[in-house]
Amino acid sequence: MKTKTSRLETLKLLISSNELGNQEEVLKALRKEGFKLTQATLSRDLKQLKVAKAASMNGKYVYVLPNETMYKRIHKPLSPGEMMRNPGFISINFSGNMGVIKTRPGYASSIAYDIDNCDIPEILGTIAGDDTIFIVIKEGFSHEETAESLNRLHPGF
Known part of the structure; x- marks a missing residue:
């Protein structure tokens, strides 16, 4: 079983490298990385990380981390698992x-x-x-x- 710390790090990497517009998209991305959690747990994680929604360059509202200017979107991101190994x-x-x-x-x-x-x-x-x-x-x-x-x-x- 993967730890909460690992899950939160993966969640930060996913949000900073993808345009995720709702919790279902986030849950799906986390499942691809091996994390199975409920919507309630995800909601608590998002609150703990102080995640907000903001308009992206194409006008779509997506999740962003606090002080988003520090988390530049990566155009060809590695998977969060690859990022954490490198x-x-x-x-x-x-x-x-x-x-x-x-x-x-x-x-x-x-x-x-x-x-x-x-x-x-x-x-x-x-x-x-x-x-x-x-x-x-x-x-x-x-x-x-x-x-x-x-x-x-x-x-x-």
Whole structure:
């Protein structure tokens, strides 16, 4: 049996990556992910997550998470199960002594926290948003050295 925490995480991922307009659509999507629950349980979960309805780009009213601007809709989403198995990292690009790391929505601050607290010698510091991390590389270090250090911290960099 899957846990409530896992169910809530899956529910957040489903809402942030799909246009779900009613509870039946949400229940169907959750069933595809292996969660069997009642409408009453779903209603309590939606209330706990402070889910609301808002107009989408096409005018249809869909469920959204609080502060929806932080949960950008993904055009070709992975399934929630795939998302939960993969780390939040998406890409990294460098320019001079700066780097920009792209993450899945909601992952940037935790990854930046890990970077800042591991004392990576190549990195002066980070600034994190919801899905983007800005890093400053110390003088004398290459992009490759920085990427190698980041990869030791979070495999996949």
